[in-house]
Amino acid sequence: MRIGVFVCQCGTNIAGTVATDKVAEAALAMRDVLHAETLQYTCSDPGQRAIIDAVQKKGLTRVVIAACSPRMHETTFRRTIGQAGMNAYMMEMVNIREHCSWIHSDIDTATDKAIDLVQKGVARVRRQVPLYSTTVPVTRRVLVIGGGVAGIQAALDIADSGLPVTLVERGPTIGGNMARLDKTFPTLDCSSCILTPRMVEAKQHENISLMVNTEIEQVRGYIGNFEVDVRKKATCVIEDKCTGCMICQEKCPGKAPDEFNAGVGQSKAISIPFPQAVPLVAALRKEHCRRFIKGKCGVCKKVCPADAVDYEQEDEITTEMFGAVVVATGYELYDWREAYPDYGGGQYPDVVTSLQYERMLSASGPTAGHVQRPSDGAEPKQVVFVSCVGSRDESVGRPLCCSVGCMYIAKQAILTKEHIPDSQSYVFYIDIRATGKGYEEFTRRAQKEFGAIYLRGRVGKIYPSNGQLVVMGTDTLSGGPVEIEADLVVLATGFAAARGAGELARKLNISYDQYEFLSESHPKLRPVETTTGGIFLAGACQAPKDIPDSVAQAGAAAAKVIGLLSRGEIETSPMVAAVDQLRCIGCFKCRDVCSYNAIEALELRDGRQVAKVIDSLCQGCGVCNVACPPSVVSLKGYTDNQLIAETMELLR
Amino acid sequence: MAELKLIGFLCNWCSYAGADMAGMARMKQPGELRIIRLPCTGRVNPLLILKAFQQGADGVLVSGCHPGDCHYNEGNYYARRRLELLSRMLPAFGIEPERFHFTWVSASEGARWADVVTEFTGKIEAMGKA
Amino acid sequence: MSDIVSIIQRVLGDVDLVLGWTATGAGGVAAPARFQTAAEAERAVFNATCVHNLAVHLPRLKDQTVGIVAKGCDSRSVAQLIQEREIDRDRVKVIGVRGLGGSIDVRKIWRFHGYGVPVDARTDSLFIDGKEVDRQEFLRQKCLGCRDMDPVIYDELFEASGSSITGIADAATVETALSETGLGTSLTAAEAMSAAGEDESRPLGELFAKMNSAERRLFWREQYSRCIRCYACREACPMCFCRDVCIMQTTDPHWTGAGVDAGEAEMMQLIRVNHLAGRCTGCGECERACPVGIPLMLLMNKQNQVIEELFGYRAGTDLEARPPLLTFDIKGDSRSEK
Structure with a gap:
């Protein structure tokens, strides 16, 4: 057995605390070690060449590299010793950076520990045998979970490359949260105008099979070959027959909450969420349908000209194979009500969320673009925006930044002025985070051109008084308390992971954080990969993000999927x-x-x-x-x- | 007094990565612990822990993914049973159960990892050599 | 109600052999035997000295159909073996014993009355050398507070009440029987006892409970230092069926070295405890077989108790149950998580 030990200095990252020459010297005394040297940057080209040289000149059969975390460079160095003619697995990395030099300040402590770790690595590599990977064929089909803008983008990009895609959406239509937005910052593009063509494209694409009202039931298998059970929920409407005429919705006597409009306005038990829905197919919600609650009614079936209503319809579970999965389950707004009793906890009708306000601003919304106070329908003149509700707030356990609140408040303040020229907007903010292209200029415009008054401070309390709402806050710049009488208060509620994200993650065997946002494999170098091979992330399911970031990430995930499946077969780990x-x-x-x-x-x-x-x-x-x-x-x-x-x- | 010998068995995907993260954030930790990397806490044979104690370990720490987050779905659930049984059996073997600790640290919990190491080392320091 | 001989003879109609006892031990105490014919079965007995757990032989007889006489405790081993798919339920006929009232620790008798003294151990009374003594005093430790008086599984039921040694009682017959088995009677009672290191009152459990960790460590070092590494504990255990590939006798993996010392002995027992987690039925054969009297059941009993507390599970009581360490309960597995 001929073992070589290479001790990386990593510049001063390691050498600053670990006496690397002592470690190399100690290594030479270890059993079967006949070569030991220190290298300034082992992962660099000269570093790797030094290893190859030593292997070849001294006939090394095993290698120990004391450097950074194997999670960082194990693959790199396996390749290196493979190039030196050795089996790639006859190398052991010991972590003397993240687990040693970076966490200790005392040179003796760190050096002793590094020597121990090298000793451990030598003991381990002495018992290592060559390992060989095998390959398995992959299924060249892709599953995209979630039909928001990220899912649509990923599905289209992948489908354009020629791979068949199944796009699964839990709700009755694709489009996601973006379909509910009126305008987008910082260009004030009409959200529907840019999204709906993409939705239609996804539906019509020859390589995309679209499944709405569908959830993931179970996932088996592994990278290249996932076996997925999907449940298509019964909607009592035969999708192929429904023409989207909406007569059923018109005639339906059963009232139901309007989820698409974030609860502003009402919908029917059988309905199509919005006129641009894709697919344009009605769905019946049994929990609100008179037939299912009271046992009588059958109006929709009677009036349907296409005979598309089927009350007996049952959930259908189908199983399909996929080579890769893109998760794009998006976000929903944080439910602020319980955490913020001081803001009325949902008791005051004129305290609305940003998404509700967005629907009020939208020309296709329930108020046809006329901003009205929910309480009396009056046009508000004084509108107060409260930022960071359920974001950046340790006191409610939500320290994370929603990353878009500052921007959409600016947008909504601008739109408010456009809708109601004699209105005045006030914005309570902590900081203005406007780091994207054109973002800073946009928030300036809201203030300078559209007269929004920005007050730096939190809102302590909101209470009703004389048909108005009194917003009590502080202005930390002027240093005093502020009270504003508002007709309407808009809460910039933060992002929460989509309902059931954690459960889906468990089915997919991928990690998620404490807020159930799904975890990427590496925050810098593997931002769209998950810790499970073959499963990728796109959009706000990973963390709060805006539309361009979601779309960019979706494109990146698509590129990863295309790269993975372009090979036809994949190498499996021999460590089985x-x-x-x-x-x-x-x-x-x-x-x-x-x-x-x-x-x-x-x-x-x-x-x-x-x-x-x-x-x-x-x-x-x-x-x-x-x-x-x-x-x-x-x-x-x-x-x-x-x-x-x-x-x-x-x-x- | 001779230096304490502490061994940590860490799963590669969560806790090892969490320890990496603590390192990247330069979170100072006591220097006694030596980490052995495994793919999963489900690979931790209770005998390995007993062997460590028999060979003179003063403390053994096992850390894996939080329940529900196991990279291999279920490995940590098996580990949880095996190690819970082990920790209850330690007194019968003549090993102080406080010398064994098993916990969950995720890849993003660098600070928590540093806390775990610091607390555990402090506890064993107070107990002295086994 | 049938006597044991006729039950065995009847069962022999369905199986290749039956595992039971004859009274060929010292002083006429029971010794394990296998019966293949009705004639052989004439010598079968059942009494309170039938202490052995015959289930230990089942994994080695997998290619035959086997009948087995099983006390309540033994039947748990049979059940556990079936549950672990080690033996096939269809290939074993269990003659369950009911109404035994605990078995007798003959070593205790030998200690006080001399090795080889004639013993008549019935379910309700005990005669030593023809004189009746207090049966309770000579019961095996494990029979006190028994929870398994009735067999868990059985195909035939043998009512043991009132049964005693039948047939062979006189010393000459015993001598002959022993010489046939090749076992001498040269061992004196004192020798037998000192080798076993047995303490009559066994306050060990209580004593052990009071010790602190350091004391226990010393206690075990002292106990294990007597180990001669004969593997009798393993061989007597019905659940130790790895046979030739036992992890204690290999360098791959290298859990134990080849030496005979307290350290290796400790590792061996830790392996046994670990391997028997959720599988040990508490039959006590390991401890009974140990020639140097290491109180192995202290650990096994403790583990069984912990497993029952943690998982509500007792090995060998449910053929369909999932062994606790081969499964998990996402929500139910309680532990102080931190």
């Missing part, structure tokens, strides 16, 4: 479980605990049943290894003996 079949006792506890159905029974010629790992299904978690009493199911790269050796080495 393996069974020593001669020693297997056939108890199948491994199969009992396997989450991936990756273990099957194999009958040997002597009739004994033994376990066999299906490499392409095994994900390498090692749960089986622990469940196996004689430990003959062994996780390659993390064998018992490797872990025992590491442990023993650290306790010598």
Whole structure:
């Protein structure tokens, strides 16, 4: 065994706290180590060349690299020693940067620890054997979950490359939150005018199959081959027959909340969310339908000229294979009511959310673009915007920034002035965050051209008085309390993850944060990947973001998917479980605990049943290894003996 | 007094990454803990922890993904059962259960990781060598 | 009601062999035997010295159909083996024993009355050398507070009430029987006892409960230092069926070294405890088999208790149950999470 140890200085990142020359010197005394050197930047081209040189000149068979986190550069260095002619897995990285030099200030402590870690790495690599990956064919079809602007963009980009896409949307129409917006900042483009053509394009695209009223039931499989059960919920409307004439909606006697309009106005039990919906198909909500609540009524079926109503319709579950998944489940507004009793907790009709206000501003909204106070229908003259409701507020457990509030307040203040020229807008803000292209100029325009008065401070209380609302806040710039009598208060409510995002993430086996925003694989270098191969993120499901960012991320996710599926087959990790079949006792506890159905029974010629790992299904978690009493199911790269050796080495 | 020997078994996807994040944020931590990387806490054989104690470890820390966040769906659920049983059995083996700690630290909880290490090291320091 | 001989003879009509007992042990106490013919079965007995858990043989007899006489406790091992798919329910006929009233610790008898003294151990009374003694005093530790008087599974039921050693009672027959089995009687009672290191009153459990961690560590070091690494604990255990690939006797993986010392012995027992988690039925055979008297059941009992507390599970009581460590409960698994 000929082991080489390379100790990275990472400039001063490591060498600043770890005496790297001492570590290299100590390494030379370790068993089977016959080469040790320090390198200034091991991951750089000269660094990698030094490793290749040493391997080739000294005939090294194993390599330990003490540097940064293996999560950072394991792949890099595997490639390096592969180039040196070694098996890529005969290399072990030990982390003396994130886990050592960066967290200690005392040189002796850090150096001792680094030596221990190298010792551990040597013990481990001594027990490493060459590993070889295999390839599996991929399914060249893509699932996009969520039909908002990000999902639509991703679906179109992928479909344009020739890959078939299934776009699944939970609601009755695609379009997402963007379809509810009146105008977009900072250009004041009409939101519908730019989105609806994309919606139609998605529907008509030969490579896109659109499924609305559909949710993800279960996901099995792995990168390249996901087996997905989707549930198409019963809407009592036969999609292929419905012509979107809306006669049923007109005649329906059952009232229902208008979700598309954020609760402004009312809808019917059978309805089409808005006239530009895609697909333009009605859906019946049983919980509001008289037939299902009271047992009688049947008006919609009677009036439907297309005979599209079917009360007996049931949920349908279908299973399809996909090679990759893009998650674009978006966001919903944070439900502010419980957390903000001082703002009325939802009791005052004239305190509305930004999305409700957006619908009031919209020409296609329930008020046809006439801004009216919900309480009496009067046109408000004094409009107060309160920023950061459920954002940047530790006191309600929401420290995150919604990233768009500052901008849409400016937009809504401008639109208010346009709609009601004799109105006055006030904006309570913490900071104005306007970092995008043209954003800063836009917020300035709201103030300079449209006369919005910006007050830097939080609002403490809102209460009704004489048919108006008194907004009590502070102006921290002038230093005093402020009271404004408002006709309408608009709360810039923050972003929350879409309802059920965490549950979906669990089905997909991807990570999410405490707010149920889905986690990217690396915040800098893998922003659209998840920790599960083959699953990508687009849009606000990952974190609050605006439309251009969502669209850009969707395009990036699409590029990743196209890249992944362009190969036809993918390499699987060789660090999977393996069974020593001669020693297997056939108890199948491994199969009992396997989450991936990756273990099957194999009958040997002597009739004994033994376990066999299906490499392409095994994900390498090692749960089986622990469940196996004689430990003959062994996780390659993390064998018992490797872990025992590491442990023993650290306790010598 | 000889230096304390503390071993941490960390899953690659959450806690190891969380420890990386603590490092990236330069969060200072006590220097006794040595980390062993595993793919998943489901790979942590309770025997490994017992072996560590037998070989003179003064404390053993296991950390994985929060329940529901396991990279492998279920690994940490198996670990939770195995390690809960282990921690309840330690007294019978003659090992102070306080010397063993298992917890969840996600990839984004760098600060929490630093807290876990600091608290755990402090606790073992107070207890002294095993 | 049938006697044990006729039940075994009847069961032999369906199976290749039946596991039971003959009275060929020292002093006429029971010794395990296998019966293949009705004639052989004539020698079968059942009494309160039938302490052995015969289920240990089942994994080794997988290619045969087997009948087995099983006390309540033994039946749990059979059930657990079936649950683990180690044996096939269809290939085993269980002759369950009911109404035994606990079995007798013959070592205790030998200690006070001499090794090889004739013993007649019935379900309700105990005669040593022809004289009746207080049966309760000589009950096995594990039988006190037994929760498994009745078998968990059975195909035939044997009512043990009133049964005693039948057939062989006189010392000469015992001598002959012993010489046939090749077991000598040269061991004196004192030797037998000192080898077993058994303490008559066994206050160990209570004592152990009071110890702190450091004391327990010393306690175990002292106990394990007697281990001669004979693997009797493993061999006597019905659930230890890894056989030739036992993790204690390999370097791949290298959990234990080859040495005979307290450290290795400790690791061996930690492995046993770990491997028997959720599987040990508490039959106590490991401890009974240990020639140096290491109180192994202290750990096993503790673990069984913890598992029952944590998961509400007792091994070998439910053929359909999912063993607790091969599953999980997302919400129900309680622990102080932090």
